[in-house]
Amino acid sequence: MKTIPEGFLADLTALLEIPGVSAWEHGRSDLDRAAEWLRQRLERAGLHARLLTDMPGSAYVYAETDIRPDRLTLLLYGHYDVQPATMADGWTSDPFRPALRDGKIFARGATDQKMNLLLPIFALAEYDLAALPWNIKVFYEGEEEILSPNLDAALLRYKDLLRCDAVFSTDGWQSTANQGDLRLGLRGFCGLEITVKGSTKDLHSGTFGGAAPNPAQALAKALSLLHDANGSIALPGFMDGAASPSEAERQLVREQPFERADWLARAGLEDDAVSPYLAVGERTGLYPTIEINALEAGNYAAGLRTIVPRSASARLSCRLVPGQDPDTVAVLLKDAVDRAIPAHFDRQIAILPGKSRPYRIAREDPFQELAANVLTAVDGRKPCFSYSGGSIPMPGAIASTLGVNTVIFGFGLSDENMHGVDEFCRLTDIERGMAAWRLLLQRAAG
Amino acid sequence: MKTIPEGFLADLTALLEIPGVSAWEHGRSDLDRAAEWLRQRLERAGLHARLLTDMPGSAYVYAETDIRPDRLTLLLYGHYDVQPATMADGWTSDPFRPALRDGKIFARGATDQKMNLLLPIFALAEYDLAALPWNIKVFYEGEEEILSPNLDAALLRYKDLLRCDAVFSTDGWQSTANQGDLRLGLRGFCGLEITVKGSTKDLHSGTFGGAAPNPAQALAKALSLLHDANGSIALPGFMDGAASPSEAERQLVREQPFERADWLARAGLEDDAVSPYLAVGERTGLYPTIEINALEAGNYAAGLRTIVPRSASARLSCRLVPGQDPDTVAVLLKDAVDRAIPAHFDRQIAILPGKSRPYRIAREDPFQELAANVLTAVDGRKPCFSYSGGSIPMPGAIASTLGVNTVIFGFGLSDENMHGVDEFCRLTDIERGMAAWRLLLQRAAG
Numbered sequence: 001m002k003t004i005p006e007g008f009l010a011d012l013t014a015l016l017e018i019p020g021v022s023a024w025e026h027g028r029s030d031l032d033r034a035a036e037w038l039r040q041r042l043e044r045a046g047l048h049a050r051l052l053t054d055m056p057g058s059a060y061v062y063a064e065t066d067i068r069p070d071r072l073t074l075l076l077y078g079h080y081d082v083q084p085a086t087m088a089d090g091w092t093s094d095p096f097r098p099a100l101r102d103g104k105i106f107a108r109g110a111t112d113q114k115m116n117l118l119l120p121i122f123a124l125a126e127y128d129l130a131a132l133p134w135n136i137k138v139f140y141e142g143e144e145e146i147l148s149p150n151l152d153a154a155l156l157r158y159k160d161l162l163r164c165d166a167v168f169s170t171d172g173w174q175s176t177a178n179q180g181d182l183r184l185g186l187r188g189f190c191g192l193e194i195t196v197k198g199s200t201k202d203l204h205s206g207t208f209g210g211a212a213p214n215p216a217q218a219l220a221k222a223l224s225l226l227h228d229a230n231g232s233i234a235l236p237g238f239m240d241g242a243a244s245p246s247e248a249e250r251q252l253v254r255e256q257p258f259e260r261a262d263w264l265a266r267a268g269l270e271d272d273a274v275s276p277y278l279a280v281g282e283r284t285g286l287y288p289t290i291e292i293n294a295l296e297a298g299n300y301a302a303g304l305r306t307i308v309p310r311s312a313s314a315r316l317s318c319r320l321v322p323g324q325d326p327d328t329v330a331v332l333l334k335d336a337v338d339r340a341i342p343a344h345f346d347r348q349i350a351i352l353p354g355k356s357r358p359y360r361i362a363r364e365d366p367f368q369e370l371a372a373n374v375l376t377a378v379d380g381r382k383p384c385f386s387y388s389g390g391s392i393p394m395p396g397a398i399a400s401t402l403g404v405n406t407v408i409f410g411f412g413l414s415d416e417n418m419h420g421v422d423e424f425c426r427l428t429d430i431e432r433g434m435a436a437w438r439l440l441l442q443r444a445a446g
Numbered sequence: 447m448k449t450i451p452e453g454f455l456a457d458l459t460a461l462l463e464i465p466g467v468s469a470w471e472h473g474r475s476d477l478d479r480a481a482e483w484l485r486q487r488l489e490r491a492g493l494h495a496r497l498l499t500d501m502p503g504s505a506y507v508y509a510e511t512d513i514r515p516d517r518l519t520l521l522l523y524g525h526y527d528v529q530p531a532t533m534a535d536g537w538t539s540d541p542f543r544p545a546l547r548d549g550k551i552f553a554r555g556a557t558d559q560k561m562n563l564l565l566p567i568f569a570l571a572e573y574d575l576a577a578l579p580w581n582i583k584v585f586y587e588g589e590e591e592i593l594s595p596n597l598d599a600a601l602l603r604y605k606d607l608l609r610c611d612a613v614f615s616t617d618g619w620q621s622t623a624n625q626g627d628l629r630l631g632l633r634g635f636c637g638l639e640i641t642v643k644g645s646t647k648d649l650h651s652g653t654f655g656g657a658a659p660n661p662a663q664a665l666a667k668a669l670s671l672l673h674d675a676n677g678s679i680a681l682p683g684f685m686d687g688a689a690s691p692s693e694a695e696r697q698l699v700r701e702q703p704f705e706r707a708d709w710l711a712r713a714g715l716e717d718d719a720v721s722p723y724l725a726v727g728e729r730t731g732l733y734p735t736i737e738i739n740a741l742e743a744g745n746y747a748a749g750l751r752t753i754v755p756r757s758a759s760a761r762l763s764c765r766l767v768p769g770q771d772p773d774t775v776a777v778l779l780k781d782a783v784d785r786a787i788p789a790h791f792d793r794q795i796a797i798l799p800g801k802s803r804p805y806r807i808a809r810e811d812p813f814q815e816l817a818a819n820v821l822t823a824v825d826g827r828k829p830c831f832s833y834s835g836g837s838i839p840m841p842g843a844i845a846s847t848l849g850v851n852t853v854i855f856g857f858g859l860s861d862e863n864m865h866g867v868d869e870f871c872r873l874t875d876i877e878r879g880m881a882a883w884r885l886l887l888q889r890a891a892g
Binding site: 089187 | 467469470530532534535591592633635637644645646647649650651652653654655656657658659660662663664666669670671675676677713714715716718719720721724726729730733734735737738739740741742743744745746748749750751753755756758759760761763765790791792798800834835837860863864865866867868
């Protein structure tokens with residue numbers, strides 16, 4: 001039944017209007033509002049809901065149905081925080097004033113992942129919870145976009161509360177509108193923030209240039225050591241232990257539907273920007289990366305200022321594959337950058353508190369198979385399987401701490417500008433997602 | 447007579463309140479206001495003043511006394527445009543609302559160089575112009591801070607109007623408060639703006655990272671080729687033809703008073719940021735540089751966004767020594783950066799329209815000697831001579847086109863944050879500058 005429930009769009013709008021940017025220092029009060037909004041919404045859906053606030057960082061929203069020992073327990077995971085967004089980035093309309101245009105809702109968090117958070121809540125509300133074949137637990141966090149710095153500790157602290165047979169992550173997405181795809185893996189994550197410091201002030205490049213050290217120059221030099229001229233990773237030690245893709249994994253990637261032209265359009269890239277021989281699914285799913293996410297020195301936007309800038313900053317992040325530990329890689333990267341910056345520069349190099357372990361789940365996992373059956377019923381065809389290039393800390397973390405697997409079960413499409421400008425979700429995503437969650441909760445397809 | 451004339455501070459405040467940032471696209475109307483303000487002020491001082499507006503770019507303010515063939519003609523040069531400045535750069539008070547604190551006037555353009563523009567105007571106003579031993583011509587431009595892209599053409603067009611025996615540039619500064627210094631050289635200038643383009647939009651670094659090209663990475667790599675690990679210039683061909691400092695030049699630099707601790711304080715640098723063996727005056731005056739003035743990719747200030755940024759930009763500028771032609775070096779640099787960026791990236795690499803030739807004037811030049819005598823009378827001691835690291839297009843341009851030399855005759859001090867945050871001038875700069883211009887105009891010290 002592919003329908004949008006009454007009240008869904010109003011509730012989604014209300015939730016999207018709460019910014020909740022976990023990367024912003026001043027974002028905390030909005031995150032608190034979003035958590036409380038979700039707690040009340042879960043109560044209205046008939047669950048027992050509360051906020052878990054013993055940990056540093058924003059609250060975990062926890063809810064459960066009446067737990068009966070004769071039922072399997074599903075833990076539904078998601079996150080209510082979003083990526084930063086400002087009009088200055090180039091948004092068409094205010095990222096925190098949802099706008100409906102052409103069947104799409106434009107707002108930060110629309111597809112990643114507030115729409116996805118609401119799908120199971122609305123599906124649960126349609127059922128007599130006592131008659132469901134599952135115990136349901138809900139665990140929504142507010143720090144995923146900063147890579148869940150407190151999640152490992154929280155999972156240990158709430159170990160008994162979170163005990164379950166499987167996790168279904170509402171954080172995820174689909175590659176195409178008419179065929180499901182399920183993730184057999186996620187890449188891990190770690191990152192750095194680097195600031196190289198020169199003078200306490202910007203200096204006239206004529207008066208001081210040649211004698212005053214230039215931190216932008218030192219930063220560019222240090223960053224240049226991470227890749228070779230072709231853009232391949234050149235950082236010594238980075239690939240140590242990283243699993244090479246197995247033939248089975250590569251075969252599975254090759255079985256995915258892949259239209260180069262569609263992918264280029266989604267990526268906003270010209271044909272000649274990417275080698276025709278590039279195996280996109282392998283590169284994004286099965287190989288690690290080191291990316292420069294942002295650079296800053298000397299206020300470029302303010303126009304020509306002939307200065308030696310007082311400082312230069314970069315944010316780097318890595319995506320990791322099995323065999324790479326995020327803590328180990330972060331230290332390796334930090335040390336390499338530190339060594340590459342000449343000794344006479346002061347510097348701050350901070351490992352981002354968030355991290356994520358690489359994750360794998362077997363295609364034959366029974367909950368993965370249940371999800372596949374649900375998607376087959378929804379789409380009228382079997383789903384494909386893929387390895388996601390993205391990172392969600394929860395699956396790796398809960399596998400480590402509680403020994404349970406996570407099925408990635410999200411419903412936005414991958415062209416919906418997640419993390420980018422003009423993020424949106426489609427009304428058709430909601431219809432499809434509702435249909436899937438309705439079936440899953442009834443275990444109707446299992 | 448070291449006094450500030452009546453009306454000077456009010457006029458300086460009025461002129462500083464007109465932003466006039468030549469690097470800003472929207473800066474033109476303010477520049478027009480500043481030019482007209484100066485024209486009227488020169489009229490009030492008794493000169494015949496008009497705006498020269500036939501060239502592209504902002505107007506040249508031209509004024510002259512009644513020209514008598516039996517007198518030598520001095521051309522007074524200056525610029526009424528300023529560097530960009532915004533509160534976001536960290537100013538204590540609005541850069542375009544002058545603030546007087548502790549005997550200092552804080553505003554963009556205070557020392558560079560609106561205070562200096564007004565000194566000869568107020569000095570001229572104190573005299574019967576018909577009785578002066580000089581013909582005076584004034585030529586103030588509004589494009590110096592973008593390195594005077596139209597100046598060569600303007601000098602050719604107004605060749606007859608500008609004919610003179612010597613140029614005195616009001617654009618300049620002094621190293622110390624109690625001893626004059628006169629510049630025997632300026633470095634040349636050329637620059638580039640580089641934008642490397644990836645996608646049309648920021649991309650999720652998980653979903654796309656590893657397949658989508660990262661322009662920030664390509665930019666860092668390209669920039670890293672310009673210097674070696676010690677920060678020395680490594681760009682092949684850059685030093686071709688560049689004059690090595692002569693022993694006489696080096697000797698002259700060594701004769702300059704130089705206090706390392708003072709210089710470090712002025713530069714805002716810790717002692718260990720600069721080698722104790724660095725010959726600062728040689729590095730800034732006699733050697734060329736390539737500086738990264740600004741970097742930008744992915745909106746660093748907006749917080750952690752795990753993206754492959756859609757583009758990455760840098761602004762570079764070079765300071766040049768005799769034997770280096772700014773046009774030739776700009777093309778060399780552009781080609782090197784272009785080659786270093788892999789072919790699959792779109793890019794825009796623009797040579798900055800402004801440029802400046804390196805410049806030298808002999809210590810024995812009679813107008814240079816006149817200036818030295820004036821400063822000796824003002825300060826009660828002989829001035830020193832130095833090579834400036836800065837660039838002013840006019841001296842090299844007018845030497846090429848009209849064959850006249852330029853004396854650099856400005857009165858701010860070098861710690862007054864030219865081009866930086868919290869630029870200021872001192873009331874004592876005005877007192878000293880007025881005394882010098884009063885003597886020079888009477889030729890009293892000659």
